Amino acid sequence: MLLFILTMGVMPVVQAKDIDVKDLKSDLEDVSQRLTKYRDEVLIEKASVAREMNKMEEELLIKRREREIVDLGAKGREAKLYSLRKSVATFKKEADYIEGALKDFSIEFDLRSRPGHQSELGQVENPDxxxxxxxxxxxxxxxxxxxxxxxxxxxxxxxxxxxxxxxxxxxxxxxxxxxxxxxxxxxxxxxxxxxxxxxxxxxxxxxxxxxxxxxxxxxxxxxxxxxxxxxxxxxxDPLKLFEKGGVWLWPILTIAFFSTVCGVIKFIQLSKIKEPNADWIGNLLTYVNKGDLDAAKSACAGVAHPVAEVLTKSIDFVSAGANVVEEVVYERIIGVQSQLQKWLPFIAVTAATAPLLGLLGTVSGMIRMFNVITVTGTGDVKPMAGGISEALVTTLFGLIVAIPALILHTMLSRRSNGVVQATERLSLSFVNGLKSK
Known part of the structure; x- marks a missing residue:
């Protein structure tokens, strides 16, 4: 019994020593290679089956569509055909738009390329x-x-x-x-x-x-x-504006020049007029009441105001009575008013005409721009820049001339009316002094 136990205990050790490890590794590698080959074959079969399945699905989809078309009838098929043609036209428009955008981009890229980055598209005829x-x-x-x-x-x-x-x-x-x-x-x-x-x-x-x-x-x-x-x-460079203004800019500048000259002359004329003091009319009446007309005329000669000229002419008619003097005063005041208003209407005309000439230049520039659009289209705005510049610059100069002319006319007219009113007031004081004599 002991011998049997010892024998059973020794047997596994003897069997383990008899197994060849190299054979096991060889068998394992052989099995692994066959497994890899089998897996590759399975993958190939799956790909082939997947292709067959896709092909069958496509055929099935086509058959289903054919069946749908058959079921639709003649009117349904026409509607379906119309829908398909509409989709094709839409896709074609989108393709044309994309092709046009690519064409515009390539042209713009050629035009705006930095040195050393010129495109080769300019050397290709009809690039796709x-x-x-x-x-x-x-x-x-x-x-x-x-x-x-x-x-x-x-x-x-x-x-x-x-x-x-x-x-x-x-x-x-x-x-x-x-x-x-x-x-x-x-x-x-x-x-x-x-x-x-x-x-x-x-x-x-x-x-x-x-x-x-x-x-x-x-x-x-x-x-x-x-x-x-x-x-x-x-x-x-302000001179660029004159070049862009076109032919209608010169009439605006011409009337602006003459208006400025008239305004300067009128301003100098009105600035020289000084209203006499309050005692001047009283002294003048004193000389007239004493009969010393020469002293009265001398007193008028020392005054830088239109009333002096009016009263100088009126003193000669003192002997005819106050009523005659009053008529002479009104006659002379009309002449003074006409003299003071001289050249002011031209400034007013300038203020009214300059914007109209600017508007005329605007219309001319717009006509020129539309003529350019007729030839070149609206793709490039540079050819239209001349007409736009003429339209805007003439309007600009028209307003630049009109606004100062309007202000100048208002100021000079107010000053002129003030001088006329002062002349009337002082002349009436003189006439009333004669009547109260």
Whole structure:
């Protein structure tokens, strides 16, 4: 019994020693390879079955649609066909719109490309949609490269009209140039439709040298691509407005000149008139009552006021009575009023006519703009700028002339009426003094 127990205890040890580990590993690898191969075959079968299923589903969908069309009848089929044609037309419009947008973008990209980023679309005849999409991708690449700053080799047009080759530092829409010889430097302005940038020598040479040598410098940045600089030049140069005003600006300026001359002459004339003091009429009546007419005329001669001339002429008729003197005074006052109102109507006409001439220039400019639209369409507003400028500038100058002319006429008319009223008041005081004698 003990021998049996010992034998049973030894048997597992002997069997473990008899098993070959290498054979087990080989069998395991063989099983693993067969499992992998089986899985690959299953995947291939699944893909094949999935394709067959998709194909059968498509065929089933087509059959169902055919069955639906059969069930619809003739009218239903016509309605369905109409709906499909309408959808096709809508998709075609969308495709045409997208193609047109890509075309406009590619053209605009060619026109506005910075130096060193010109597109190849200009060299391709009738580019297709794929080519235009590539242009869009290139535009994004150009924007990404310029936003971080880049140095590229390119040619620019100098102030002398010659091409100079050098290095351009592009930073977004702005760029600075330095030629290989170091003779030309400055900011680069890209004009619409131009193949080369134009050099503006508006920066300090040391700043440009520092930019290209060290990669950093303090420079003025025009993020509008030169438009802000052009607008600044227009605003700083008033003569540009005269050029844009057209032919109707000159009549406005002509009447403004004559109105100014008349206003200045009238202002000088009225500023010389000084109203006599309160005792002057009393002294004049004293001389007249004493019969010393020469002294009375001398007293009138020392007064710088129209009433002096009126009363000087009236003194000669004192002997005829107060009523005759009164008639002479009214006659002379009419002449004084006419003299003081002289040239004022022209200023009033200027104030009324200048806005009308401006409106006439506006209508002329609008007609010119619509004529340009008839030829070029509304895609580009630059050809219409001349007509718009003429329309707005003439209105501007019309108001600039009319408002000061209206103010000047009001002030001079009020001053003139005040002088006439003072003349009437002093003359009536003199006549009443004679009647009370």
């Amino acid at each position: 949609v794929v080519t235009r999409v590539k242009s869009l991708e290139k535009a994004f690449e150009s924007v990404n490269s310029m936003l971080g700053g880049e140095f590229v080799k390119a040619e620019v047009v100098t102030d002398g009209g010659t091409l100079s080759r050098g290095t351009i530092c592009n930073l977004g829409p702005a760029g600075w140039f330095k030629d290989d010889s170091g003779k030309y430097y400055g900011s680069v302005e890209m004009l619409s439709g131009a193949t080369h940038g134009r050099l503006n020598s508006d920066v300090n040479q040391s700043d440009v040298e520092a930019l290209f040598a060290q990669g950093s410098s303090r420079l003025k940045l025009d993020v509008t691509g030169g438009k802000a600089r052009a607008i600044s030049k227009i605003q700083d």
